[in-house]
Amino acid sequence: MRNKLKYRIIIVVGLALPLALAQAGLQKAPAPTHAEVDGLALTPPMGWYPWNTFGEEPQNERLIKEIVDALVSSGLKEAGYTYIGPDEGICFSRGSDGKLTTNRERYPSGLRGLGDYIHGKGLRYALYTDAGTKTCSKAMPGTKGYEFEDMKTFADWRADYIKIDWCNAEGMDIVEAYSLLARAQRAAGRPVVHSLCSWGDGYPWRWAGAIGHMWRTTSDICAPGRADWDRAVRIAFANEKLSRFAGPGRWNDPDMMVVGMPGLTEVQNRSLFSLWCMMAAPLMAGNDLRAMDKSTVDILTNLEAIGIDQDPLGAQGHVVWNNGNLSLWAGKPIFDGSAAVLVLYLGKSRARRWISWEEVGFAAEDELYVRNIWTHETSGPHSGGIEVTVGPDGVVFLRISKTNEFPVPPVLVADRTRVMLHSNGSGPEELKGTLAITNRGSSDLPLWRVDPETVPSWLSVEVIKNSRTQTFINTASTAGLKKGSYHAVVRADNVEPISGKPMSSFYYDVDLELNNIEFINVPLNRGAPYDKDQDK
Numbered sequence: 235m236r237n238k239l240k241y242r243i244i245i246v247v248g249l250a251l252p253l254a255l256a257q258a259g260l261q262k263a264p265a266p267t268h269a270e271v272d273g274l275a276l277t278p279p280m281g282w283y284p285w286n287t288f289g290e291e292p293q294n295e296r297l298i299k300e301i302v303d304a305l306v307s308s309g310l311k312e313a314g315y316t317y318i319g320p321d322e323g324i325c326f327s328r329g330s331d332g333k334l335t336t337n338r339e340r341y342p343s344g345l346r347g348l349g350d351y352i353h354g355k356g357l358r359y360a361l362y363t364d365a366g367t368k369t370c371s372k373a374m375p376g377t378k379g380y381e382f383e384d385m386k387t388f389a390d391w392r393a394d395y396i397k398i399d400w401c402n403a404e405g406m407d408i409v410e411a412y413s414l415l416a417r418a419q420r421a422a423g424r425p426v427v428h429s430l431c432s433w434g435d436g437y438p439w440r441w442a443g444a445i446g447h448m449w450r451t452t453s454d455i456c457a458p459g460r461a462d463w464d465r466a467v468r469i470a471f472a473n474e475k476l477s478r479f480a481g482p483g484r485w486n487d488p489d490m491m492v493v494g495m496p497g498l499t500e501v502q503n504r505s506l507f508s509l510w511c512m513m514a515a516p517l518m519a520g521n522d523l524r525a526m527d528k529s530t531v532d533i534l535t536n537l538e539a540i541g542i543d544q545d546p547l548g549a550q551g552h553v554v555w556n557n558g559n560l561s562l563w564a565g566k567p568i569f570d571g572s573a574a575v576l577v578l579y580l581g582k583s584r585a586r587r588w589i590s591w592e593e594v595g596f597a598a599e600d601e602l603y604v605r606n607i608w609t610h611e612t613s614g615p616h617s618g619g620i621e622v623t624v625g626p627d628g629v630v631f632l633r634i635s636k637t638n639e640f641p642v643p644p645v646l647v648a649d650r651t652r653v654m655l656h657s658n659g660s661g662p663e664e665l666k667g668t669l670a671i672t673n674r675g676s677s678d679l680p681l682w683r684v685d686p687e688t689v690p691s692w693l694s695v696e697v698i699k700n701s702r703t704q705t706f707i708n709t710a711s712t713a714g715l716k717k718g719s720y721h722a723v724v725r726a727d728n729v730e731p732i733s734g735k736p737m738s739s740f741y742y743d744v745d746l747e748l749n750n751i752e753f754i755n756v757p758l759n760r761g762a763p764y765d766k767d768q769d770k
């Protein structure tokens with residue numbers, strides 16, 4: 235009897251305690267990641283940011299537009315690079331009313347105008363700010379005390395990605411500060427990739443997955459203008475130690491890339507790009523895209539390497555062993571059952587080494603095919619392992635599989651990310667605008683599913699599938715609307731067909747302008763007016 239009572243007490247306490255703790259907020263329930271809510275950045279974000287090459291001074295609208303054009307004409311857009319915009323380039327100041335105002339001398343079209351240009355090219359708009367009182371150079375205001383106002387302004391400027399630095403934040407609690415900014419971003423109503431930039435301060439990999447999509451793990455990779463190989467390699471080795479914290483929608487960020495910058499050889503460029511792909515790092519190019527040699531373009535657009543970075547399983551590879559000069563990197567399973575493997579050599583001569591299947595996660599008796607990511611050659615089947623030879627500062631970057639097929643996961647390229655519809659009519663009419671997304675990966679995608687909650691009553695969206703390209707047909711009906719501007723952010727979702735893993739949600743803007751319609755004989759009861767003048 236006594237024992238029974240004892241057990242009953244234990245059971246009751248055992249059930250009641252976690253409940254009480256949870257109610258008191260003391261027990262950690264797994265928080266949903268930011269990406270589970272908005273579906274963004276389920277694979278590492280790709281794009282370009284100016285800081286590594288330009289620093290603060292030369293950044294202005296003309297420079298950013300030239301780089302946008304170069305990103306398109308060089309083929310980087312076709313390889314999946316999409317987020318682009320100014321870093322700390324004195325973009326805005328705070329007016330006496332507390333609102334952020336574009337620096338019109340540097341950005342004559344306004345920051346909203348620059349965003350429209352970028353969206354018109356099928357790319358996505360990245361902006362920069364700081365969680366403290368000022369940005370790092372102290373030339374721009376930080377968000378402290380203005381979190382909700384500033385995130386609303388960024389949303390009005392149509393940002394899709396916001397890098398938030400951690401300068402001039404003395405005395406602030408880092409988790410509270412970035413959480414508040416994430417709440418402010420959600421309240422602003424526009425889904426954005428939230429890129430935390432505390433250089434590892436506050437150990438963001440422990441907590442930032444619930445509030446952002448990526449976080450810097452180290453200090454800056456270079457001083458603006460010149461790459462530093464030793465520093466970049468040190469950063470890679472620091473970042474790889476955090477591999478267990480990465481996954482879809484939550485990425486360790488070893489900083490923007492230095493590939494193609496002065497200070498590096500072609501071999502070093504290839505090695506760094508391979509390391510970033512192996513670590514499922516965000517691929518934000520940092521070189522001058524207007525002045526790239528062919529080898530830099532070939533490296534940055536190698537779809538086989540990009541496919542490893544963009545793998546939908548989202549595993550970050552890590553060092554298996556490191557003997558000082560030679561290291562083996564594995565632990566990156568790929569969606570089709572294959573795996574990525576990298577051997578890096580930092581010595582002066584040449585290294586030759588047998589890599590066994592067991593060291594890289596396969597069974598000793600497996601017969602495996604080996605794809606070389608840089609020579610694009612497949613060999614095999616091999617028994618037991620493979621011998622690799624690698625020269626100074628070089629890598630051997632491989633994908634290993636039980637089959638001799640090496641599919642590339644979806645790489646999406648949109649012809650635009652904004653649909654504009656105008657009506658000057660005097661009566662109700664239907665306006666159509668299309669937007670196409672092409673998949674550069676190797677499998678056909680299922681049809682995109684449009685989220686009906688993101689389609690307002692004045693809009694309907696139909697998706698048409700045509701081999702690798704799917705077209706969104708947007709039809710706006712002006713019946714019942716009066717003169718003004720209307721805006722929707724449409725969300726579409728899809729899965730990678732081989733693994734069934736969700737892909738990053740695809741968002742685009744639809745703008746409807748009704749210019750001369752003074753009166754339509756239908757009551758006004760639909761749509762929300764949109765203020766297009768907020769960039770003043």
Ligand code: GLA
Nearest residue numbers: 285321322370371399431454
């Ligand atoms: C920090 C960041 C850099 C860059 C500069 C701008 O150093 O780490 O990437 O944004 O600020 O001042």
